[in-house]
Amino acid sequence: MMQLRAWQSECIAQALKSFKRQSHFLCHATPAAGKTVMVASVAKALFERGNIDFVVCFSPSRAVAQSVATTFSQILGRSFNGQIGAAGGSYTYQSMSTLPSELWRVLSDHRVLVVLDEVHHCSGSSWDEFSMGNSWGRIILDRIQGKASFTIALSGTPWRTDDNPIVLARYTQPDGELHCDYEYGLQRAVLDGVCRAPNIVLTDNREIHLKSSELGLKTYSSIRDTIKQGHISYPDFLFRDEVIDHTLSEASKKLLEIREQVPAAAGLVVAATVAHAEQIADRLSALGERPVVVTCRTPEAHQIINNFRTSCDRWIISVGMISEGTDIPRLQVCCHLSRIRTELHFRQVLGRILRRQAGEPPEVGGWLYVLAESSLTEFARRINDDLPEQNVVSFSPRSSKQNEDDASEYAVFAEDDEATEWGFSIDATGTWLSGPGQTEQKEKTELSMSNHYWSEILSLFEDRIV
Numbered sequence: 001m002m003q004l005r006a007w008q009s010e011c012i013a014q015a016l017k018s019f020k021r022q023s024h025f026l027c028h029a030t031p032a033a034g035k036t037v038m039v040a041s042v043a044k045a046l047f048e049r050g051n052i053d054f055v056v057c058f059s060p061s062r063a064v065a066q067s068v069a070t071t072f073s074q075i076l077g078r079s080f081n082g083q084i085g086a087a088g089g090s091y092t093y094q095s096m097s098t099l100p101s102e103l104w105r106v107l108s109d110h111r112v113l114v115v116l117d118e119v120h121h122c123s124g125s126s127w128d129e130f131s132m133g134n135s136w137g138r139i140i141l142d143r144i145q146g147k148a149s150f151t152i153a154l155s156g157t158p159w160r161t162d163d164n165p166i167v168l169a170r171y172t173q174p175d176g177e178l179h180c181d182y183e184y185g186l187q188r189a190v191l192d193g194v195c196r197a198p199n200i201v202l203t204d205n206r207e208i209h210l211k212s213s214e215l216g217l218k219t220y221s222s223i224r225d226t227i228k229q230g231h232i233s234y235p236d237f238l239f240r241d242e243v244i245d246h247t248l249s250e251a252s253k254k255l256l257e258i259r260e261q262v263p264a265a266a267g268l269v270v271a272a273t274v275a276h277a278e279q280i281a282d283r284l285s286a287l288g289e290r291p292v293v294v295t296c297r298t299p300e301a302h303q304i305i306n307n308f309r310t311s312c313d314r315w316i317i318s319v320g321m322i323s324e325g326t327d328i329p330r331l332q333v334c335c336h337l338s339r340i341r342t343e344l345h346f347r348q349v350l351g352r353i354l355r356r357q358a359g360e361p362p363e364v365g366g367w368l369y370v371l372a373e374s375s376l377t378e379f380a381r382r383i384n385d386d387l388p389e390q391n392v393v394s395f396s397p398r399s400s401k402q403n404e405d406d407a408s409e410y411a412v413f414a415e416d417d418e419a420t421e422w423g424f425s426i427d428a429t430g431t432w433l434s435g436p437g438q439t440e441q442k443e444k445t446e447l448s449m450s451n452h453y454w455s456e457i458l459s460l461f462e463d464r465i466v
Helices: 006-018 035-048 062-076 093-098 101-109 135-144 186-191 223-228 234-238 241-259 274-286 301-310 343-351 374-386 404-410 439-447 452-461
Strands: 024-029 054-059 088-092 112-116 124-127 130-133 150-155 182-184 198-203 208-212 216-220 266-270 292-294 315-318 331-336 366-371 393-396 423-426
Touching (some): 006 182, 035 062, 062 088, 093 135, 124 135, 198 374, 234 241, 234 366, 266 274
Parallel strands (some): 198 366, 198 393, 266 315, 331 366
Antiparallel strands (some): 208 423
């Protein structure tokens, strides 16, 4: 029998107690805490008590749906393929509109538990006889609400970027705070040893040169200030080889360090586009790596992910395939090079490297490398605030010291005389600092940073920077 974690046992007891007076239960547990094992155990208890006949699970992707089916089958000791004699079935939200009517009739004719994984993807509310929300939310309101005997909603990030209400959720009045029936946050998960301690490395450059025939040469002291001027955008940085090379180099060093203690540890790069993923694969190959690439265009992508889960390959590059819910515990380093800059996505990506493995050294954490763009910096600060006893954030600024020998290597990319688009260059030849073990040198560098931007950024984290 699987040994449950303390929080899982607490949540199971709370859910079973709540179902005596209500039919819906919302659990907010930090990504990588083990929500699927918990909810499968609730289903097992409901089966044993004779409260349900069948379970239907919905998830945001095929990979997650397959993982859910595997976990439920193991916990329940029965098949979970949706066929006759099975304990239930696992499906994606995308498939809801094409599921056969026979499946929906099961909810009316039998006692069914419906599990809504990562429910924040589904928005909706009912008003009189009308259902409002996105397509998935409306289907839940029309076909599941009031028909399922019990529903359990799970989320590691229980809010929506568009601020629309999460389907079936309850909100307090008048402040509109989401009511969760059980919460298990990142701070407790780290203290319990359930999740790895997060380490977020913010990469920036204090000498960014832009040149155009119209405006001449401009120099900026940060990524944020450069973007603020409106001449180039955040994706422009993501696609630069200099940025990719520096980020991958730092992350590769960290992964090699971790693999000395955890030989199977692996790294993930979250890319912006398919072409970007291929570019990153080329740059990793230049470092002597042999990365695996999975995108929506990759044949048998889900099988490749499954193979990577148990292989010894060091790096996997993904475009929208491993950002949420995918369980690959050996991932311990991640480069966030996605265009998406929402807190929900940021936390979900971070969660991919926080799932602790049995027997893993407790001091080995998860490492996330991101550019010091303003939104991503703010999200890192909030993670820092979530863990007041931890040193979560470190910086990777380039030293402003530069000798004359570097000048030729730090040339800007001049454009054609008629061009109006800006080009830019990021120098990777100087001293970049990141991570523990360089604290003394890093502190000296930070003390020399007197410009307004770095004073502002460093003040966000006060004295908790390692």
